[in-house]
Amino acid sequence: MCSGPVEEFLDLGLQPISQQYREPDDTSDEFRFRLAVGQCGTCTLVQQLDEVPPELMFRADYPFLSSSSSRMSRHFLGVAENLLRTALAGPDPFLVEIGSNDGIILRAAQRAGVRHLGFEPSGEVADIAAAQGVRVRKEFFGEDSAREVADVDGKADVIFAANTVSHIPDLGEVFRGVHALLAPDGVFVFEDPYAGDVVEKTAFDQIYDEHFYLFSARSVREAARRFGFELVDVRRVPVHGGEVRYTLARSGRRQPSPAVGSLLADEEARKLTAPATLAGFAERASGVRERLGAELSALRRSGARVVGYGATAKSATLLNYCGIGPELLPFICDSTAGKQGLVTPGTHIPVRPPEEFARPYPDYALLLAWNHAEEIVAKEPGFRESGGRWLVHVPEVRLL
Structure with missing residues (x-):
């Protein structure tokens, strides 16, 4: 954005196109790219290093x-x-x-x-x-x-x-x-996943092919200034795991709201853009990978039945980074008709309609669509009533 030096801080490995679901018998080559993320040392913009x-x-x-x-x-x-x-x-x-x-x-x-x-x-x-x-x-x-x-x-x-x-x-x-x-x-006016929430929650699966940038108030302000715009308002938005709605106007046309200064000060106090903060985030992501793989393997050895819930774009990052395939998750339930009957990108886990979730209920369900947890849990009361447990990985691997 500003031609400053971009320093890599996280490598999530080779990843497929996050929404490229395929037929189960499709053996053709699958596009992969290195999903690595860095931060500009000048304007603090967080971005992927390879463009899809x-x-x-x-x-x-x-x-x-x-x-x-x-x-x-x-x-x-x-x-x-x-x-x-x-x-x-x-x-x-x-x-x-x-x-x-x-x-x-x-x-x-x-x-x-x-x-x-x-x-x-x-x-x-x-x-x-x-x-x-x-x-x-x-x-x-x-x-x-x-x-x-x-x-x-x-x-x-x-x-x-x-x-x-x-x-x-x-x-x-x-x-x-x-x-x-x-x-x-x-x-x-635009809203996108907020770098502050991604880092705080260790929500590394918010990083996938489509999410080329992770914005903060500071990086949006710096980007806007280069094109004659000014950040005049911000609002935290509790969707998709945490977003910010940014409002920009032409420079000098509007007075910035107090919310802008408040969020900028909060980012500074939290040291959101500090290299040590980002290095800690990467280390925690690696820890989630190890713990989630270990948990699913232990459940499989115990004879428990585990399935996935929510074939989301972000789940492509999680499943491929953690090396989770059909041997650990036999299938994933998802309400999107266009995904049902296909297999997930890279890991080739079958996607089935939500009706399959209760035929019969599994012992555990990995909630891949964790940002819709409240909605999904409310929609599936029979799972908990049957003794089922939800497994989540944000902000840490745990059972709900």
Whole structure:
């Protein structure tokens, strides 16, 4: 981002594309890349050291839908309502979303009669949104496409992105696009996994191919300044294991809220960007790998039946880093129809529908979708009633 020196602090080994599920009998070569992470010594931005071509990750058949989780649906509807009450409350507002997925936020704008447009390169996901009346462009957001939209639709009052900006290695292209499309007094709002939560919780599985960056308030502020923007607000968001919603405006247009200074001071007090902090994080990740493997092996030797729950993108990092395959987890239950009947990336564990979880219930279940623990545990009361125990690995390996 700033041409400063990037120092590696964590190597999670060779990893596959996190959402590249395959047929059980597919023996073709599987793309792998070294998932190593470093931090810039100048601007403190945390990033992967090897870039995966975006077309390999965000394919036409990309399997994740934002609306698949009731909790995330409620979250995004809340975001939309907040934007409609505030930044989109003026005359003839215009909302643009980068990475609009199946259009939860834009559908709310549509119902409110607000002009809107989504950028979504995954064609089948974009088609789902379009079928519900959402305006969407099936392409990546960038400077050229942003200028085209500005010429036709005018400037945007809000440019929003959720779990998208951290996916784009060329942040300069993002900021140049925002610069071309955002109204003079508009805001660029995005939320992504927070480096502070990842480090504090030892949530190393939040690092996978799509999450090229791990943002902190300090690194976002430094990145914004290089393109004429200012960090004017931050808000901690309790989804996806801990995120921050950043609000940026053109420099000098808005007074930063006290929350910005507070979070920056908190990061400084915690020494979030200190090399020793990151080295400790890497050491704890290695410890989780050893303890989780040992726990699953011990359960297998004891004759206990263990399965996985939640074939998430983050589980690809965990399973491949820890060397967990079908011999330790015979299958994983997941509600995403497009994953059922396939096997997991790299580790080739069968994915089955949630109905299989109770036929019969296992003795233990590794909760891979740990960030949705409350929702999943509430949905599966029969498992605990049958004597089953949930096994989690964040912030440490333990039984719930």
